[in-house]
Every structure is written in structure tokens, then in C-alpha cells.
Amino acid sequence: MSVYEFSHDNRGHSRQTFMMAYFALLFLPCVFSARTRIILPGYETVVSTKDPNRDSRKVLTANGKECKFPFRQGGRIHHHCITVRSSRPWCSLTHNFDRDLQWGYCASEITQPDVFVHTSRRIIDPCQVNPCRNGGVCTLVPHRRSFECSCPESFTGRLCEEKKCYETIHLRYYDIGESWGRIHLRNVEQCTCVAGEIKCERVRYTMCRMNPCENEGTCRLIIATGEEVCNCRPGYSGPYCSFEPETECYNNRGTDYRGVLGSTVSGAHCLPWNSDLLHDELHVGTVVAAPLRGLGEHAYCRNPDGDKMPWCYTLNHGAISWENCDVPSCVMPVYSSRRIMPFNVLPGIKQTTFTKPARKPVCGKRHKKRIPRGRIMGGNTALPGTHPWMAAIYIGKTDFCAGNLVASCWIVSAAHCFFRSPLKSQIRVVFGQQNFNVTGPNTKTFGVEDYIFPKQFSVFNPTLHDIVLIKLKKENGRCVRRSQFIRPICLPDKGMTFPDDYCCTISGWGHMHEKAKEYSNLQEAGVRLVSHDACTKPEVYGNHVTADMICAGINHCVDACQGDSGGPLACAKHDVSFLYGIISWGEGCGRTGKPGVYTKVVNYMDWINSVIKRKPKSS
Helix, strand or coil: CCEEEEEECCCCCCCEEEEEECCCCCCCCCCCCCEEEEEECCEEEEEECCCCCCCCCCCEECCCCECCCCEEECCEEECCCECCCCCCCEEECCCEHHHHCCEEEECCCCCCCCCCCCCCCCCCCHHHCCCCCCCCEEEEEHHHCEEEEECCCCEECCCCCEECEEECCCCEEECCCCEEEEEECCEEEEEEEECCEEEEEECCEEECCCCCCCCCCEEEEECCCCCEEEECCCCCECCCCCECCCCCCECCCCCCCCCCCCEECCCCECCCCCCCCCCCECCCCCCCCHHHHCCCCCCCCECCCCCCCCEEEEEECCEEEEEEECCCECCCCEECCCCEECCCCCCCCCCCCCCCCCCCCCCCCCCCCECCCCCCCCCEECCCCCCCCEEEEEECCCEEEEEEEEECCEEEECHHHHCCCCCHHHEEEEECCCECCCCCCCCEEECEEEEECCCCCCCCCCCCCCCEEEEECCECCECCCCCCCCCCCECCCCCCCCCCCCEEEEEECCCCCCCCCCCCECEEEEEEEECHHHHCCCCCCHHHCCCCEEEECCCCCCCCCCCCCCCEEEEEECCEEEEEEEEEECCCCCCCCCCEEEEEHHHHHHHHHHHHCCCCCCC
């Protein structure tokens, strides 16, 4: 993240420096799929494979160890050596740097001149003549002068030219060279994928000491490899008889769904639940009794956390994301020419009585798709729904700030974002946005009816009383409708305090480093609250920090700058998040002894309540 300074010269007034804070924990380079390099004259090309843990090239470190691509670092997925927090390229020695912290400096990468595409005068778009075979999709990556091949599930290789093997008993594809055991026609066999063909031979076996097979399947132990293989009852499949391939819909919320669908509503493919790329997420390694929740070495849709319907993790723009799956509910309305049957009355389906759930908090609750952590070392890409109160505020053609939904029609943000008095017609507010300036099925855009400053705010000193209320324009008589991706954050009570050193959360789309010109996808990080006495020391900020401000971001929670101006300093109590501060200003980006400064929201609660709850004047 970055902190920029600009000066306001008000005709005879002294210059006053104001620092805008942007949230960008790490410099994250462009991210691509696993690849091999192909050189074009004047045009570098990258061709990817579909398997996220397979790469047809090897890159070694200076010590001769192999880089593992792709690898996860800071919540991002990288497919090449990076320069994050280092001027010298480095890579991870495992697929998950966040978890294992093993790395090395990269030796010089060797390029292989495999394909040449050129004309006498210029380089043509390599995707015009699709190099990806077997239905692979070629995607041009112009800022890297490269392209990628996205392969169908049944193919692999640099150009999707190699065929995988589909094992009908396990209901999955095996890559070339992979081996596995199975029970076929009562024979215990060891199989290998050779050039797209399954080659099997009978092997010696014995009884298993313990039976891992589900749904009353029987187990055999291959003596040579020690692998346990299952023989499933009719209606069940998979390595451990946990799949029900004939299941085409889910009942209730789908927590018991065990079908084999592995794609989302947008058509994205699911990541395996045991993927090394998942760290601290809801997956096999972090969920108690994972097999009972349907998780395992597969990439099928499941609902392990009691969400509304089955879902799965995906890779979206080089970051871990998640989506609901394209699985229909088994309970749907049935129409006929004579009558409409109630939605919960279907022939041959056992009915379930639903009771009205207890009232849940209407604010401050976020969608959880990861295991809670005590602290975050460095920033992470936020998963969709984890900060549902975040508003992306686009002002004119160039300015941008963040905001926080606190009521259906009201947003709290930083006043300095509006100190130039922009036209209301030039302000656009977007909710549910994951990537900067990218709308999708989960986003909702509103216009602005008004924005209101506290009476103490002055454009001549915009760091003081840096808070503004934004009223949204109604659409069809109402403003924001709550969803799993859009909901308000709780406002604190006047007397609410969190202790010094308490770990709160910041989030935003801010610049990735001080001189950056581009915004990022939504990032999050933890910051610890700093005492007022410590923040007002002469070597920190002195008397520039007033009683209406909070400092945060020193010591062991995270070593980084604050997020986008107007974004939240969200502090949680009993799993409910409160808007404790608003990102306002700071000095530098991650500088030692220079925390971020936030507007203290509790000091403005009388004003906020008087504006939001103000009744319209009679005409």
C-alpha cells in the first residue's frame, strides 16, 4: 500500500500537507498458469497447463534446489519467480510459501525457442492461430507479451496435446505417469496412465487392518505399495466409496450432497479440497472430521460450513476465491395446467418441516470461508463475502476511495475524499466488488443523493474530523438489499472501546506500493491498536494526532501500511465486526514507528445518528 502527499495552497494560507493512505501490503506481479516459455522474435510467449501443480519446465535456485510452481505467497498464486519484498527474484521451494516459509533466490531462467510466429514486418497475435489443441482456449496476455492455454479437464501438456486417463471407478482423471490401485471385476489391480491409456495388472493383496471405505464398502491392501483400495456397493463410487454419481441435485442446504459436479455458476472449475494452494481455508487439513463433511482428495462441490448451497474454491485472477456451484435444488416448484403444487410438496420426496431460525445479527457478520486466525503476517487477498460492507466509491474519472455500508441507504467514508466538492452525478458506489472496477453477478451499483460533512470539517485541514456520510439514491423505492456478499457493518456504541494492542482488520483496493499507479483486488490485513500516548510522541506524530483519531499498525500483527482512504478499521467482538475507525492518513508505507491514523468513529456517533435517523422536514 502507499501513502501519497499532496499540498493545498489556499491563497495566502500556509501549505498544509495531507497524506492519503492506500492499502497494498505486497507488490504482487502478474500471475499466470503453470507454463513453459516459447520465444517469438520480439514476442515472449507463455503456454500454460491446466494442472495447477504441474509445470513442464524447471527453474532452479542459486543453491540448485527446484522452484515449485505454482506457489502461494501472501494469499496470491504465483507461477514464476517474484520480487515481492526483494529486489532479487526468488521462489518458494514448496507449493505453499505462506505455510512452509521455504524459499531460495532464483538462478537465471533458461528459455526454450520452441515456436516462432512472425511476419516480415510485425509479430502477429499468437491466438489468431490457436496453438492450443483439443479444444484448449488461447488467452492473450499483452502486458506480459504472452499467451496462455486453458486445457479441457481431460487434456494436459503445454499445448493441451496430452490425453489424461479417466478412471470410471474413481470418477476422476489421472495425469500421465500417475499410478493408482483399484478393484475391478473383483480383481485387485495396480494401474498406470501411459500415453492416455490405462494399463493395469493384477497384484497380491491382503485384508485391511481398518476399513476406510464409506457406505459399507470393503477394503483390500495392496502388498507391494501399501495402498488401500475399496470395493463399493452399487450406487457409490470413488476411491473411498464416498461419491454418489447419480445424485443430480441437493436437498435442504446440500450439506449431505455427494455428487460429482465440480463446476461453479460461472463455469469455473473447482480446486481440490486437499490442494496445497489452500492455506487456512476450509479444506481437508483444517476442518474437523473432514470425511464426514464430504471433503477429500477431489474437486467436487460440497457444503462443509452450512452455507446456503454447495460451493467450492476456485482460482480467480491468480487469487483464491470461491463460488456457489451450478447444482440445482431437489425441491423446486412444479407447474401443471390445472394447479400449482406447493414448492415443498413433490411426489415421492420425503417432506421436511422447516422452523423459523432464531434472529441473527443484521450487521457486522461476514461470510466465513476460512478458519479464523489469531493474526495475519502480511496481507492476503480477501475472499468474496469476507468484507461485505465494503463500498468502492468512484469519483469522477480518476479519484477513488472506499466506504462502509452502515444502513440500507447510508455509507460512512473519509471526508477528505470529497473535499473538492465533486458533483453528485459523477459519483458511483459499487458493493460486492472483488476486483477493482470489475462488476459481476454479485455486485450492485448505486448513485449518490447527497454527502454530508460534520460541521467541524474544513477543507483547509482535511485530516481533522475526517468523516463523511453518503446517502445513496434509491432504486425502485429502496437502497441496498442484503445478500451474502453485501451487508452492513455495525456502528459502535458511544462508550465502546477496544484495548491497546487489540488486533483489528483493515481492507481495501489500494495501491501496491508507494509509486504504483494501479489498484489491486480486495486485500485484507490485521493491525494492532496503538495507544494514544505512544502515537503522540514527538518522534511519531506529536500533536498532529488528536483525541478524534486512532493509531494502529505497529508491532507483531502486520508490518504494512493502511488501506484505501475511507475504508474500515473493523474490530470484532463476539464474532461481530464494528466500524471502530476510518482509514484517514499516515506517513510513508510500512515505515518503522509510523502507524496508520484512523478517524475515531465513536466520537461521531451522536452526529451519525442525528443524520441517519433524521426525519424529513414537512413541506
